[in-house]
Amino acid sequence: MANVLVVLEQRDGVLKRVALEVLTAGRRLADQLSGEVHAIALGPAGFSADAAGAHGADRVFLAADDQVRLYQPGPYAATIAERAKGGYAVVLLGATALGKDLAPRLAARLGAPLAADVTELGVDGGRIVVTRPVYAGKAFYRLRVNAPLAVVSMRPNSVMPAQAARAGAVEPIAIVAGVGATTTAVKEPEHAALDVAEAGIVVGGGRGLKDAGQFKLLEDLAAAFGGQAAVGASRAVVDAGWRPHAEQVGQTGKTVSPNLYIAVGISGAIQHLAGMRTSKVIVAINKDKDAPIFKVADYGIVGDLFEVIPRLTQEIRKVRGA
């Protein structure tokens, strides 16, 4: 059997976009392996993984139980590892904070190789082949699985979710008890913001902003995109304490692949470029026409960001309002 087990991530009982991305990738892989897609989802009581069938799941194993309202590594790993023993070729999940924690647990329990944060997934000569960026995107490996079962985590935004209607019959399952650390709470910021690694549009700011207060300009620009955009930051800006590490894009921060990355006052140090060069479209705004950021940018404006950004925000509002 060459079936694919897809782990669907939810937050507060709602499937995350990355769950549909991974399901889409899983469906394509299963089609190449002539297998089925089985989805497994853990979440709070009342949670239903309704969208799974429409995105390619043949069967859906659902554990809706308040024990796993928050991410609990022990029960998650035990429940999914138990299910994964049923003749799968691959266990697929998103390389999110949850997925990055869960994937190695599953691989260790299943004695399976782990390919983390992959951007492409396929089959060659009957074996699963993955592409994964290394050195934060300065190079990439193509790796072939040499084991009956592999665990693969996929980078968010590497696959566009697609419809593929399948039965998606939901089968309730029980949580398998597992020991480990206990998540007691999730602290949410006062202003809930989209995560820079998950956002479809990222507005990244660098030293050119001159001080922490000027990031208000970028927050306004991000807001003009109507909830699709997040603010990112260069390492220099994070090290200076202007922005939190959660927003850092680059080799010691996050690697992002949004549809649109707008680099503002960022010169383009190699470790920053590494973190954002897989963005679909890159716009650079910088006063130095020789800044390395222009070498990776699709579109550039040479100029004073303090003049360009307010105008850009205004124009985006017009476009979005139209």
Add this chain to the structure above:
Amino acid sequence: MKIAVCIKRVPDTEARVKVGADGKSIDESGVKFVLNPYDEYAVEEALRLKEKAGAGEVAVIALGGDAAQETIRTALAMGADRGVLLRTDTIPLDPLPVARALADELRPGGFDLVLCGKQAVDDSSHAVGVMIAELLGVPSVAAVAKLAIADGKGTAEREIEGGVEVVTFSLPAVVTADKGLNEPRYPALKGIMAAKKKPLEVKPAAMPPAGLDVLELAYPPERKAGRIVGEGADAVPALIDALRTEAKVL
């Protein structure tokens, strides 16, 4: 308090990566190697916990080639007490054999806490620390930016998308360090001198076969040459037009 820290020798983040002649690994010539930045946070945290406890030991363990001895000496110069190198010429891309070799070394050690960096900045599997915990059968928390340990119990905070998870656990445990956990110290000259005399044991790494074969290491596709749409705020309409009609992202 007995603490182990797993560390790795990696290319500096500012280094350019050159693909080697075999097309399957990097060309290391001329590349500056450093202690993995996330492992620096782990070493620092171990030293602070030992200092706070007033007694104990910090052992650093690396898996890699002979050159990793230099990386271990860096951690010893920061203040760790002893080092172990599990020697191997190649580090597999599959993190599980690496975690197995490290777990086998750690198992008889009686450590209260194992600290690792959340990921190595070279192959970034962010896996080995958590795998070690699973193999040892102890709790673990990954990507921790805040840690408190008292009376055999720990509380950690780790960043998730749009929030922070608060996690409690009992010792022994494995914790992997994220940026923000602390500000690592620079080794002082006295520490560098002292490090030369600290014990560093070298033994072969016992790794089972990897489950991933390397087909190739390659450069990412070059981005198509872009263009400057104009200068100053007056160029904004041209940019908007290009994003709408050419790039179709608006």
